[in-house]
Amino acid sequence: MSESGAAVRNTRQRSAVSALLAEVEGFHSAQDLHAMLRDRGERVGLTTVYRTLQGLADAGEIDVMRPPGGEHLYRRCSEGHHHHLVCRACGRTVEVAGPTVETWADRVAAQHGYTDVSHTLEIFGTCPTCTP
Amino acid sequence: MSESGAAVRNTRQRSAVSALLAEVEGFHSAQDLHAMLRDRGERVGLTTVYRTLQGLADAGEIDVMRPPGGEHLYRRCSEGHHHHLVCRACGRTVEVAGPTVETWADRVAAQHGYTDVSHTLEIFGTCPTCTP
DNA sequence: CCGCGTAACGAGAATGATTGTCAAAAGCGC
């Protein structure tokens, strides 16, 4: 158990997904990314795309967003805790940090006796480019 | 076109769902509520439960939450904009208002030139009762 | 109190993203 040999193997498919995530801008769905890989000529199964994205998300290397009424969206983000300001039209995303919000959330939860606190926060709007 | 006769009809099923929502505590899924109605002896189709909940949500009479990796949850809430502090274990919910958060979100969005701003914020934790 | 037109219902089928299956393919340490 614990560590030992090669826990994670280096495969062509994993590299392809990682490389793609490094190049694309904004959030994209698994199916979306799968289609992009196909267009690039990379042959990667849809199941593998899902698995890889899950792995990266679990490892904290990418962020997952669940927009109202849509599929899961994935994006390579900077490290550390942050939130997203997302354009409804084009998906352009700005990472924002809100230390005040974090402490506020924790304090509110504590006041009501809640422990093991986490939170989700997303801001949606129309970016300058998409404003008519 | 426009308005005229009875746009919304008063049915036994709609009343049953509304009444149930008035009595239960916390957030519940459509399937959950459907089962409760069945146990009560009320005969209401699952499709109708979904439709009624959607209608109530659109009318702003109930709140919808989409917890990570689960079904939609519905709850009769108080009026006005607020957020939720939810217990992961039992679903106990506290409504919280965060004026600071609202203004912060709007300000951040404005700083980046985003307009027509909205946001989603939920706090999750383990309530005192569910803490071992 | 009766009939109609229409909104609402509901059983079952359809959808569609995500997950499970499992035999075949391919890393990696030796």
Added chain:
DNA sequence: GCGCTTTTGACAATCATTCTCGTTACGCGG
């Protein structure tokens, strides 16, 4: 190269939600 594992991927399965469409029944005259 060898062999042991991990990983892959075509396909089936899951499952909440939505769609279909014939049936029911609300509500407003008459």
